[in-house]
Amino acid sequence: MNKKRVLSGIQPTGRLHLGNLIGAVENWVELQKEYDCHFFIADFHALTTAYAETKTLKDDIREVAIDLLSAGIDPDKCVLFKQSDVPEHAELHLIFSMITPLPWLERVPTYKSKIAELKEKDLGTYGFLGYPVLQAADILIYKANLVPVGEDQLPHLELTREIARRFNFLYKEVFPEPKAALTKFPVLPGTDGRKMSKSYQNTIAISDPPETVRKKVGIMVTDPARIKREDKGHPDVCPVYAYYKVFAKERTEAVAKDCRSAARGCVECKKELAGILADYLAPIHARRKKLEADPAYLEKVLAAGAAKARQSAAQTLLEAKKAVGLA
16 A cells, blocks of 8 residues: 655754654654655755855754754655756756745745844845745655645645646646644753744754753753742743653653742752753764764765655656657
């Protein structure tokens, strides 16, 4: 029986952090057991906001690939590749860009919010405006059935479906409309209490050694109303407690009780959490050490993944070009 195909990608904008691990990668590890999964490192997408900062791009791609493999992505169970190694993505993106109305792109919810968030960068480029078109090409080039997304990403997937419908209407029925594999995951706060994001420099990388994890956890903000050790706390507003709910669910009740009664202080809570995270990441670090010692294996995995991906992508692109009249 043919498995349903899943497509998802991640940008190489630095080493992956705990938010990436909980929000995407651990879900991918489970999906690869049941579906025909294509996972890619979205290096073209990285250029949409970091086009002027590419000195570390090659290293970033390598680090993300190591992070994915060390976190459990198995090239024997899925297709793992680098986006730019499959040029069919770019060619289909060009075709889609010819038929996508500008208002569709301007109404994407994250378009204006991202410009405001990254106001120090010049994002007045076609690449930034048109990245949802490239995203549509990424998905449709493999005729993916399912795309794992959070609720905030549903408008992006709907735009992909609209582009597929418009192409099919204008030319020929080529692209199936992908469905969302809606994933619910906890939002992991960064060390400063805001959303964990590399742009905020508040992340804990999954490759951080235990001593670095301890330092980062040690500076995490806690309950702002708890000034003194004897003050009673409010765990539900504490970023540190949010980590217990993800990484040590069996401890949440006891930790919340001790916090509310001031039986333990924030320093104690952070020390325990640092140990919990170190234990959680230990197997990932062990696999990472082996991968770092064998760079040839990493190149082999990405090359083999790209070759597999191109088989599907080339066939779909040919269908699309024939439908348009280009082949």
